[in-house]
Structure formats: structure tokens, C-alpha cells
Amino acid sequence: MISGCTRRDALGFLAAASAAIALDRPASAAGFDWKRYNGTELHFMVSVHPWTAWAQKQLSALAAETGIKINWEILYEDQLRQKLPLLLRSDPGAVDGFFTLPSWDMAAFSRAGWYEPLDKYIHSDHTAPGWDFADFFPNILKTHQVKGEQIGIPITIELQTLFYNKTILAAKQLAVPKTLTELMAAAKALNDPKGNVAGYVTRGDGVQAVYTLAPFIFAYGARWLDDKGQPELASPGFVDGLRYYGEILRAAGPPNIVGMQWKTTYPLFQQAHAAMFTDATNFIAFFKDPTQSRIVDTVGVAPLPAGPAGSHSTLISWGPAIAASSKKKDATWLAIQYLTSKAMTIAALEATHMPPSRQSVYNSDVYAKSVPADLVAATKAEIGAAVPNGANPVVVPVPEVRSAIGTAIVSVLQGNDARQAAETAQQEVVKILKG
Amino acid sequence: MVALVPQQPARVPATVRRWLWRRDWTPDLLLAPALVATAAVMGFPLVFLVYMSLHKWSLIGYAAPAFVGFGNFAALLGDDRFIQSLLRTLYFTALGLATNLPAGLGIALLLQRDFFGRGFLRALLVFPMVATPVAMGLVWVIMLDPSLGIIRYLLGCVGISHPPLWLSDTNWVVPTLVLVDAWMWTPMVALICSAGLAALPGEPFEAATVDGASAWQRFRYLTLPLLMPMLLVAAMLRLMDLLKVIDIVYVMTGGGPGHASETINLYNYLVALSYDKIGYGAAVALVLFALVLAATLGLIRLRRAT
Numbered sequence: 001m002i003s004g005c006t007r008r009d010a011l012g013f014l015a016a017a018s019a020a021i022a023l024d025r026p027a028s029a030a031g032f033d034w035k036r037y038n039g040t041e042l043h044f045m046v047s048v049h050p051w052t053a054w055a056q057k058q059l060s061a062l063a064a065e066t067g068i069k070i071n072w073e074i075l076y077e078d079q080l081r082q083k084l085p086l087l088l089r090s091d092p093g094a095v096d097g098f099f100t101l102p103s104w105d106m107a108a109f110s111r112a113g114w115y116e117p118l119d120k121y122i123h124s125d126h127t128a129p130g131w132d133f134a135d136f137f138p139n140i141l142k143t144h145q146v147k148g149e150q151i152g153i154p155i156t157i158e159l160q161t162l163f164y165n166k167t168i169l170a171a172k173q174l175a176v177p178k179t180l181t182e183l184m185a186a187a188k189a190l191n192d193p194k195g196n197v198a199g200y201v202t203r204g205d206g207v208q209a210v211y212t213l214a215p216f217i218f219a220y221g222a223r224w225l226d227d228k229g230q231p232e233l234a235s236p237g238f239v240d241g242l243r244y245y246g247e248i249l250r251a252a253g254p255p256n257i258v259g260m261q262w263k264t265t266y267p268l269f270q271q272a273h274a275a276m277f278t279d280a281t282n283f284i285a286f287f288k289d290p291t292q293s294r295i296v297d298t299v300g301v302a303p304l305p306a307g308p309a310g311s312h313s314t315l316i317s318w319g320p321a322i323a324a325s326s327k328k329k330d331a332t333w334l335a336i337q338y339l340t341s342k343a344m345t346i347a348a349l350e351a352t353h354m355p356p357s358r359q360s361v362y363n364s365d366v367y368a369k370s371v372p373a374d375l376v377a378a379t380k381a382e383i384g385a386a387v388p389n390g391a392n393p394v395v396v397p398v399p400e401v402r403s404a405i406g407t408a409i410v411s412v413l414q415g416n417d418a419r420q421a422a423e424t425a426q427q428e429v430v431k432i433l434k435g
Numbered sequence: 436m437v438a439l440v441p442q443q444p445a446r447v448p449a450t451v452r453r454w455l456w457r458r459d460w461t462p463d464l465l466l467a468p469a470l471v472a473t474a475a476v477m478g479f480p481l482v483f484l485v486y487m488s489l490h491k492w493s494l495i496g497y498a499a500p501a502f503v504g505f506g507n508f509a510a511l512l513g514d515d516r517f518i519q520s521l522l523r524t525l526y527f528t529a530l531g532l533a534t535n536l537p538a539g540l541g542i543a544l545l546l547q548r549d550f551f552g553r554g555f556l557r558a559l560l561v562f563p564m565v566a567t568p569v570a571m572g573l574v575w576v577i578m579l580d581p582s583l584g585i586i587r588y589l590l591g592c593v594g595i596s597h598p599p600l601w602l603s604d605t606n607w608v609v610p611t612l613v614l615v616d617a618w619m620w621t622p623m624v625a626l627i628c629s630a631g632l633a634a635l636p637g638e639p640f641e642a643a644t645v646d647g648a649s650a651w652q653r654f655r656y657l658t659l660p661l662l663m664p665m666l667l668v669a670a671m672l673r674l675m676d677l678l679k680v681i682d683i684v685y686v687m688t689g690g691g692p693g694h695a696s697e698t699i700n701l702y703n704y705l706v707a708l709s710y711d712k713i714g715y716g717a718a719v720a721l722v723l724f725a726l727v728l729a730a731t732l733g734l735i736r737l738r739r740a741t
Contacts, residue, residue: 259692
């Protein structure tokens, strides 16, 4: 999410950009030739995202430093998912680089052979000495790996956290919940239908809610798929997580929870009509925006409450990848390196406030100053145990499988039996995966 | 051994030759470019759609489409989600026509009278039509929200403290979407009816008034029958739009809760472009095409009969 660009942001950005140039030049001095693909033109297809908007502004600097000119085509996520496969399939060589979300794309794109394996570039003289691959969080690198091989470079961390309204919790003298039992008790205690305040809110739209359901099933020890890639949706942990999700939202959610998408859940919390909210860390931008939020000073962030199997957020990350059909792979890798270097990661953080995937930047003062301290603490606590690409089962037909699981979520939100709903979803997903 | 006898070319009858020679081909030649362009623009996509519907077709990977004959159509018969979306679309269309036509006619009859602010009201009526459906859909989502929306507040002011959960209740979601659709498109019906009313001859109404016909009798036996051709045009336009509805459904509910508001066009979109079943999606599109065509032809025939 893009927050408004303030004077402070602009100054910070300028400082970071200067740092970028300063940091990159020693690499050239050490013998790395950034101009080796001077005059090359590349075509990148990316989705609308704060990072891609920021990166677009760096293309002129990239052209000056490397001589590579990039046609940066930005599309909405849905459009990208329709147009990119068409081009990759029908016009090999038309696309050199693209933006990928492996939790969604990885199974299909790797089956199709559309990802260029990156290890041979990363561990060779194609990579600048100072780029420092080891600097990325190992757990985040896993989100962009197929059988251990890197297929993309993760640019940010997207976890889920618990957001809470400090004023509403303080009024009832309640502590921030640390376990699912405490979360249920607090949500019920804070729920005030007459005062038009829900105790707890998260997504209730089936397809979208697969993402927010994930930490609950992980907290009960379940997983989406078994080791053979088959669905594991009727396991006791899955049923317990699904049941909990239905119970808490039926007991303490807003009356119209069934069918609520993120675009209607976050405004409830933002306008102080919900006491607690779980979703992606990115939502902090909406809550800290004084032009639209009523909780700028009262929003708190905490790690997701733990269940019997602990607290496990989802961990997803967008990032650039090279098209296997590209005829300019080396130049594409050079461009990706430039945009994902340490210095550029700092610049991107200054502009987007999104948690960075590089440890050195994540642990720096720049990050600590750009987001609230409790968000830094919450993400630090979560990142080690988070499930890479856990937002949904990583299978080829992700949308269809999400729809089937979503039907189970809607069913429990309507008061139906969780076990029955989970077993139906299991049968449905098995059928879908058989094709 | 067969004797080789030279074949005589078939003779075109003299009368046909004369007709061909004497006929003025100018109109046909002038029309030809338009007909060719129409066939290319309209005909080719349809033919290609039929071709796709006979294949198992995926955009993921490089595998060529596999011919499956009528397998996609056979699969539709066992697809409960398809059948439900088809029935729901018919329900949506019936409700839409039942609200749009009477309301549009009523508004047109009111606008026929001369009153202060009539011109302003007519201009105001156009507003929902020209507004972007996606933007208006989002506005309605917020207005209908039971916690943040103004609808609940307004209903509370008139004593309705527990209104339905418009978009979350499976029984209410389709009627609610129909109401939003009616808010957008009833003005178009009203404008068509207004044009029709303005063109009605005055004499029959004067004669009926002299004969002592009541206002209801004049409406029932004069206005309605005389306006019927225009009403059928309005019905035809709305019918086509309602059968194909997708925009407000996609924006306001995404087809939910569950699949409770999923129309056939939305299902078609999801199957073809989201689930990567291009051939199966083409089969759904052909069923929708046949449905729209049959309904439109039925109304055209009805219009001719009137």
C-alpha cells in the first residue's frame, strides 16, 4: 500500500538514493562492469504494488548506471495473471522479466517452465561482489524457491499480525491476547453490537478468507498439503482451526461478516468500529494515515495469538523473476540486481515503508524509524516461525482450490458443522487436483 | 474401356441468366464491404468460440489444445455450480425486468406531466446511467454496510432498527443486487418510455375522455397497448444486459456469500480466466450466447405480433 509522500519521505528518499549510488560505485571500482549490457532494451511485466511504483521511478537512474533501458509495464494483479501467461506462451522472448507472487504463481509457472533458475547467475561473476545474497532472510528466500533453486528475488516481507485498538482494550482493562483462548475471551468481552463495535474482525469472503484462515489452521498444527502434495483439509487440526474461525467471527464479528472482503473489513477497524483485526502487516499504512484513520494514535500491533501448535503467520513475498524464454537473461539479471541491492532496498523502504527482505536493512535504524516499534517487534517475533507461501495451498489451480476452501469457510460462518465443511472441501479439492 | 466423351457444361436456364443480367447489383456491391466487415468482426469470434469449446485448453505451459468433441458441454450437465448460476441468472433477470419496466413506465408517466423542476429531474435521472458501475458498486457496498453505511441509519430514522443483512444474507443478496441494478438502469427504461409517450397520437385519448373513460381505462386500453412496442424495445435491451450481468456482482459480492450471487457470466469469467479452463469457459459462453439470442428473438417475435 502506498502511503502519501511527505517532505520527510522525499528527503529520506534523496538520502537513500545518494547512498545507493555511493554504495554501488565501489562495486564498479572492484571490477564489476555495470555497463556490460549497455544499449540493451528489456520488457518487464509487473503488477500494481508500492515496490513496482517505486522501481519505475528508478529506471532512469538504472539506465544511466547500466545503459539498460526497461519498458516497465504495470498491470493490475488480475490483468497480469491473464496477460503474462498469454505472452509467455504465445510470444517467447516478448517478456524478459516479470513480477511474481510464488504462493499463487509458483506451481503453475514452474510446471510450465516459465521461471529461469537463478542460482547460476547468483553464484557467478554475473553478480556484483557487494550484492550479498546471504543478506536475505533465509525463510523469505524459501518463498521464491522451487526444489531449493531460486526462481525470484523476494523484495519485501508480508506477514499477518494482530492489530488492536488500545483505547477499546483499555476501557475494558483487557491485556493484548497472546493465545487463541485469550483472543476468543477478549473478542467476546469487547463485542458491543449496541455500540456498533465488533470485538474482532477479519475476512469473511470465502476466497479471500483462505489467507486469513491460514494462521488459525497452522496454530492448530494443520497444513494445506501433505508431503506428496495432496490436500490435508480434513485433518483434526484443520477442522479445529476452521471451527475456531467460525466461532470467533460468529460470536464477536460484525453482523455482516459472511462475504466481507478486505476492502470492507479494514475500514471497520480503521473507523474504531472493531476492537481487534488480523490481516497483512501492510494494512498499517491505512491505520496510520491521518487523512482517513480514526486510530492513528491508538492502533497497536502484536504477534498473532498462539494456538496449541504455536503462532505461525503466513509469509509471502512478491519479487522479480526472469522469463525462461527471454533472449536477454544476463541483462535482465543485471537489472534485477540493481533494483534489489542493499542501497536500493533502503531507498525502497524509505518510499514504501514495507518490511524489507534483507536482514541488514530490516535490522537498521531506517526500518526502525519508518514503521511503529510494535510492528517491528511483532514481525521480528513472527518471522522465524512463519510459513513460507502459506497463504494457500501451492498448487496449479490456486483460484479454484481457494474457491473450494472458501465455500467451507462461508459454511462455518453460516453456522454449519466445521467437520462436515472441511470434509466436503477435502473431497472437492482432491477432485480439482485430479483435473 | 470407358469412352471419353467431352462433358457439356451445365447450361444456366435462360430466365435465370436474364434475371442475373438485368438485376441491379449496385446495392449489394455497396453493402458488401459492411457485410464482410461485420462477418469478420462478429462471425470470426463466434466461430473461434465454437472451436475453443470443443477443446481442452490451458494457457499454462506450451501443450497444444486437445480436441474433446462435445465433452465440455456434457460436463456442464453435471456441473452443479453452472446449473445454479444459470438458474440464478434467470431469477436475477426476472426480478430485474419485474422492477425495471413498471418503475420506468411509472417515472415516464410522471415526467409526462408538466411540473416545476421537470427538466432538472430528467437530467438527474441520467446520472446513475452515466456513472461507472464499478465505482457505484463500491459506493453501494459502503452505503449498505450495517456498521458504517447510511442506509441502516436512514432506516433506523423511520423505525426499522434491524434491516436485513443486504449482501451477507443468501436470501437477500440477489434482490439487493437487482435493486442496485434497477437504480442504475430504470432511468433508461423511463427515457425510452418518455420518448414513446411523446410520440403517441392525441386523438384517441381525447375521444376516450369524451366517451367518459377513466384515467385507469385510458391507461389500460390506450397508453399501454400503444406504448407496447417501445416497452418491448426497453425490455429487450434490459433482458440482454440482465442475462449478461457481471460488473456490479463482481464488485459488490464477488459472487458471494459462497456462490449465492454468482451469475452465469461471472462463473464464465472465473472458469475461463481465473481457473484456466479456456475450452470449458467457451462452452459456458456459448450457452449464455444461446440464452441471450433465444430470449432476444422471442421478444422480437413478440414485438412483431403487437
